[in-house]
Amino acid sequence: xxxxxxxxxxxxxxxxxxxxxxxxxxxxxxxxxxxxxxxxxxxxxxxxxxxxxxxxxxxxxxxxxxxxxxxxxxxxxxxxxxxxxxxxxxxxxxxxxxxxxxxxxxxxxxxxxxxxxxxxxxxxxxxxxxxxxxxxxxxxxxxxxxxxxxxxxxxxxxxxxxxxxxxxxxxxxxxxxxxxxxxxxxxxxxxxxxxxxxxxxxxxxxxxxxxxxxxxxxxxxxxxxxxxxxxxxxxxxxxxxxxxxxxxxxxxxxxxxxxxxxxxxxxxxxxxxxxxxxxxxxxxxxxxxxxxxxxxxxxxxxxxxxxxxxxxxxxxxxxxxxxxxxxxxxxxxxxxxxxxxxxxxxxxxxxxxxxxxxxxxxxxxxxxxxxxxxxxxxxxxxxxxxxxxxxxxxxxxxxxxxxxxxxxxxxxxxxxxxxxxxxxxxxxxxxxxxxxxxxxxxxxxxxxxxxxxxxxxxxxxxxxxxxxxxxxxxxxxxxxxxxxxxxxxxxxxxxxxxxxxxxxxxx
Numbered sequence: 001x002x003x004x005x006x007x008x009x010x011x012x013x014x015x016x017x018x019x020x021x022x023x024x025x026x027x028x029x030x031x032x033x034x035x036x037x038x039x040x041x042x043x044x045x046x047x048x049x050x051x052x053x054x055x056x057x058x059x060x061x062x063x064x065x066x067x068x069x070x071x072x073x074x075x076x077x078x079x080x081x082x083x084x085x086x087x088x089x090x091x092x093x094x095x096x097x098x099x100x101x102x103x104x105x106x107x108x109x110x111x112x113x114x115x116x117x118x119x120x121x122x123x124x125x126x127x128x129x130x131x132x133x134x135x136x137x138x139x140x141x142x143x144x145x146x147x148x149x150x151x152x153x154x155x156x157x158x159x160x161x162x163x164x165x166x167x168x169x170x171x172x173x174x175x176x177x178x179x180x181x182x183x184x185x186x187x188x189x190x191x192x193x194x195x196x197x198x199x200x201x202x203x204x205x206x207x208x209x210x211x212x213x214x215x216x217x218x219x220x221x222x223x224x225x226x227x228x229x230x231x232x233x234x235x236x237x238x239x240x241x242x243x244x245x246x247x248x249x250x251x252x253x254x255x256x257x258x259x260x261x262x263x264x265x266x267x268x269x270x271x272x273x274x275x276x277x278x279x280x281x282x283x284x285x286x287x288x289x290x291x292x293x294x295x296x297x298x299x300x301x302x303x304x305x306x307x308x309x310x311x312x313x314x315x316x317x318x319x320x321x322x323x324x325x326x327x328x329x330x331x332x333x334x335x336x337x338x339x340x341x342x343x344x345x346x347x348x349x350x351x352x353x354x355x356x357x358x359x360x361x362x363x364x365x366x367x368x369x370x371x372x373x374x375x376x377x378x379x380x381x382x383x384x385x386x387x388x389x390x391x392x393x394x395x396x397x398x399x400x401x402x403x404x405x406x407x408x409x410x411x412x413x414x415x416x417x418x419x420x421x422x423x424x425x426x427x428x429x430x431x432x433x434x435x436x437x438x439x440x441x442x443x444x445x446x447x448x449x450x451x452x453x454x455x456x457x458x459x460x461x462x463x464x465x466x467x468x469x470x471x472x473x474x475x476x477x478x479x480x481x482x483x484x485x486x487x488x489x490x491x492x493x494x495x496x497x498x499x500x501x502x503x504x505x506x507x
Contacts, residue, residue, distance in 0.1 A: 014166060020454075021426075027365070028124065037340065041482050043286075043500065044111075044112050044330060044418070045140055045417075045418035045421045045422060045448075046110070046112055046113050046114060046115055046140055047112065047113060047417065047418065048060075048079075048082070048114065048115065048448075048451055049078055049080075049081060049113065050447065051078070051236040051239045052238055052239075052240055053239035053240055053242055054242045054243060054245060054246050054247055055239055055246075055247050055249050055329040055501070056219075056242055056246055056247065056248045056249060056472055056474055057248075057249055057250065057446075057450065057472075057473075057474025058220070058249050059084070059216070059219040059220065059224045059225060059226055059227040059249065059448070060081045060082060060207070060225060060226045060227070060450055060451045061080050061081045061226075061227065061229060061232045061235045061236070062080065062081070062082040062083070062084050062117060062205070062226050062227065062228045062229065063080035063082070063083045063084065063228075063229060063231075063232045064084045064097055064228050064229065064230055064291055065083050065084060065085050066086075066096065067096065067097045068096060068098065068099065069097075070096075070231075071096045071097070071099075071109070073231075073232060073233070074109050074110065075109075076225070076232075078232075078233060078236055079113060079114050079232070080114060080232035081114070081115065081232075081451050082114060082115040082116070082117050082142070082226070082251070082451060083109075083110055083114050083115075083116055083117065084117040084119060084144075084228055085101075085106055085116065085117065085118055085119065086119045086121075086222045087103075087118050087119060087120055087121070087125050087129065088125065088127060089121060089122045089124065090122075090124060090125060090270060091103075091120070091122075091124060091125030091126065091127065091128025091129050091132075092128060094106055094236075096208055101137075101149055103129065103132050104136070105306070106118075107136070107138050107141075110141075112235065113499070114140060114144070115140065115141060115451055115452060116141040116477075117141065117142045117143075117144060117162075118141065118142070118143050118144070119143075119144050119145065119164075119261050120143055120144070120145045120150050120151075120154075121145065121146075121147070121149055121150070122150065123149060123153050125146075125150070126145075126150045126153035126154050127153055129143070129154065130153060130154050130155070130156065133156050133159070134156070139156050139157065139158035139159055139425070140158060140421070140452075141159060141272070141334035142159070142160045142161070142162060142183070142452065142453060143159060143160075143161055143162070144161070144162035144163070144164055144183070144185050144205075145162075145163070145164060146163070146164035146165065146182075146487050148163065148175075148179035148181075150176065151163065151179050151180060151181055152179070152180055154401040155245070157425055157426050157429045158426075158429070159423035160182045160433065160452050160453040161179070161180060161181040161182055161183065162181055162182065162183035162184070162185040162203075162205055162453065163175060163176045163179045163181040163183070163184060163185060164185040164186075165184060165185065165186060165264075166186070166187070166208070167275060168189075169193065169196055170192055170196075170382050172184055172197060172202075172363065173196070173197055173202060173382065173403070173405075174382075174403045176197075176202050176391060176432075177200075177202070177402055177403045177405060177432055178402050178403060179429065180432070180456065181202075181432070181433075181452040182202070182203055182400075182401055182432055182433030182453045183202065183203045183204070183205050183225075183374075183433060184197050184202050184203070184204055184205065184224070185205045185370050186204065186205070186206065186207065187207055187208050187222060188206075188208060188218070189204060189222045189224065190222055191221065191222045191223055191250075193222070193224040194223050194250070195250070195253075198223075198225070198250075198455060198476055199253055199281065199282065199355050199383055200252070200355075200382075200385065200405045200459075201370040201405030201406070201407060201432050201433055201434035201455055202405065202432070202433060202455075203225040203226070203433050203450070203453040203454070203455055204222070204223075204224045204225050204226070204227035205224065205225065205227075205228065205453070206218060206219045206222065206224040206226065206227045206228065207228040208228075211230065212229040212230050212234045213234060213238065214233060215227055215228070215229050216229065216234075216235050216498070217498040217499065217502075218330070218498075220249055220498040220501065221498050223249055223250030223251075223314055224450075225450055225453065225455070226453070233291055238502050241502050242482075242501055242502065246472065247501055250472070251471075252470070252471045252476060252477060252478045253281035253282055253355075253476065253477045253478070254279075254280050254281050254282070254477075254478055254480060255280065255281065255282040255283065255284050255355075255357055255457070255477050255478065255479040255480070256271075256272075256275030256280040256282070256283045256284065256480070256481075257284050257285065257460050257479050257480060257481045258271060258284060258285060258286065258299055258481075259271020259272045259273075259274055259285075260274040260278060260481070260483045261273045261331065261481050262331070262332070262481065262483045263296070263331065263332045263483050264331050264332055264333075264334045264337065265306075265328035265329060265330070265331045265334060266299055266306070266328075266331075267285055267286060267297045267298055267299050267339075267340060268328055268337040268338075268339075268340055269340050269344060269345070269348060270332065270334045270337050271331075271337075272285070272340075272345065272348060272349070273348070274483070275354070276352055276354055278483060280354060281354065281355060281477075282354060282355035282356065282357050282385075282477065283349070283354055283355075283356055283357070284357040284358075284359060284387075284479055285297045285340075285342075285345060285356070285357070285358060285359065286298060286299045286359045286361050287342060287358055287359065287360055287361060287362060287367065287371070288301075288315040288316050288324065288361055288362040288367075289316060289362045289364040289366060289367040289370060290315065290316060290318060290319055290320055290323065291316065291318055291319050291391055292319040292320055292405075293366070293370065294319075294320040294341055294342075294343075294370075295337065295341060295342035295343070295367065295370055295374065296315050296320070296323055296339055296340075296341055296342075297340040297341060297342060297345060298315050298339055300315075301314055301315060301316075301361070302314050302315065303315065303326055305328060306328060307326040307327060307328060307329065308326070308327045308328070308329060308330075309326055309327070311326060316362065316364070320341065323339045324338055324339065326338070326339060340355055342358075342370075342371065342374050343374055343377075343378070345491070346374060346375070346377075346378035346380050347378065348380060349380070349383070350379075350380075353387070355383055355384075356380065356383050356385070357383045357384070357385045357387060357457075357477075357479075358371060358385070358386055358387070359387050359388060359409070360386060360387070360388040360390065360393045360394075360397070361388070362393075363390055363392075363393070363397060365392070365393075367393070368386075368393060368396045368397050368400050371384075371386070371397075371401075372400050372401050372407060373403070375404075381401065381403055381404060382403070384404055385404065385405045385406065385407065385434070386401070386404055386405070386406040386407075387406065387407045387408070387409050387436050387457070388406075388408065388409060389408070389409045389410075391427075394406045394407065394408050394431055395430065395431075398430055398431065398432070405432045405433075405434055406431045406432060406434070407428075407431055407434035407435060407436045407457055408427050408428065408430075408431060408435070408436065409436040409437075409459070410427060410435070410436065410437050410438070411437070411438050412437040412438060412440065412441050413440075414444075417442075417444045417445050417447075417448040418448075420441075420442075420445040420448060421442075421445075421448050421451075421452070424449065424454065428454055433453050433454050433455055434454065434455050434456075434457060434476075435449060435454050435455070435456050435457070436456075436457040436459060437456065437458065437459075438457065438459060438460075439458055439460065439461045439466070439470065441456065441458060441473075442473075442503075443472075443473040443474065446473045446474050446475055447474060450474065455476035455477070456474075456476055456477075457475070457476060457477040457479065458470055458474045458477065458478055458479065459474045459479035459480060460479050460480060461478055461479065461480050461482075462480055462481050462482045463482060464482070467480060
């Protein structure tokens with residue numbers, strides 16, 4: 001197996017000879033006898049090892065490489081899914097036991113099947129890694145640091161970022177978002193604390209100071225997306241010890257698409273209240289900027305199909321007063337619902353803890369500023385995410401509201417994991433670790449995203465069977481029109497106690 005991996009590396013190296021010489025004069029041969037090829041090479045999207053397990057979306061296994069023995073685990077037939085290396089202050093070397101490695105050594109050792117994680121402690125190290133990556137065409141890796149300024153020095157499309165922090169709750173979410181990071185790297189977390197971050201498009205990497213088994217138990221108990229350990233093989237054995245009954249490590253959040261359109265008009269105040277009563281974790285709404293600068297909530301660009309009057313007029317061309325003259329098509333017990341506005345939505349939702357996902361359909365650049373103003377006025381910045389099909393609006397939301405998670409909505413027509421990652425990297429760059437594909441997005445792609453700290457918000461999935469199928473892919477947020485609460489995806493099977501999952505319980 002190793003022979004063919006070496007051959008593949010050599011073939012790819014020759015194919016890109018012109019751009020793939022050593023990153024600079026510091027990539028000369030080292031004393032590391034385990035890595036005979038010392039020049040940088042263009043990397044490929046990694047296909048990581050997936051252990052057989054009945055766990056649904058178990059934490060990705062990150063091996064902390066501090067010793068030569070741990071480094072040798074990278075050559076195993078069952079290698080870790082990711083490997084954590086501490087880079088020196090210059091960025092040129094990684095010390096593992098008694099040996100020093102160049103970045104080229106590390107990338108080669110992880111070639112094709114292990115996602116490298118580089119801990120950076122200085123801006124100069126970040127700058128060196130940035131330049132090395134550009135020259136060697138390697139971008140499928142993660143960087144982590146406890147310094148936001150260090151993370152901001154790395155701006156390559158595809159490189160995901162993790163902030164090492166001891167903060168919890170809102171303070172943690174704001175710190176991670178402001179750092180432009182995708183992942184919260186924390187030592188401990190309860191399930192409630194982890195879910196708080198995940199609902200805000202932040203992936204959770206548990207990095208506890210404890211032995212592998214205890215770390216794995218804690219990661220499963222809180223529903224972490226990654227766990228940093230000292231022995232990856234020990235984690236795989238735990239995962240494989242689970243019986244044949246499928247177990248959710250963490251539950252997907254249920255987002256009500258425009259409220260519950262089968263019980264009340266879509267995007268109406270009444271529909272949002274029905275979603276709250278049904279037990280939704282989040283409510284999604286669609287917004288436009290009106291002619292007089294208000295934020296109207298409405299799914300379609302015109303009123304033709306949604307109103308009793310069937311007016312073929314665009315939402316953005318009318319004022320708030322004019323829009324309030326129209327009546328939404330009757331649904332269920334509601335026959336006199338009016339078009340809602342974002343300030344009404346915020347005022348209504350202040351009475352509960354349901355999260356709010358705002359899809360920006362307006363292309364008007366001032367729409368984001370108005371959303372921000374209202375969110376600040378109603379103290380809702382910590383309760384919202386921004387999603388949109390318009391890349392410019394998502395990017396603008398990150399500039400105007402850096403403390404708010406954002407995601408691009410996409411229609412995906414490919415199913416190869418490596419192609420999915422290649423397409424997702426530029427689409428998620430700078431948007432804080434979230435991706436919102438349509439319901440056809442495959443489980444392999446979702447797992448590939450998780451290994452890189454990218455959470456998946458899947459839309460739109462209806463009916464108990466399809467919802468359960470989507471949940472079993474390991475998604476983070478499931479957007480649905482179905483008028484059921486979270487039990488509709490059999491979430492009673494979510495296992496909150498790792499000691500009853502793993503056989504032998506560490507005995």
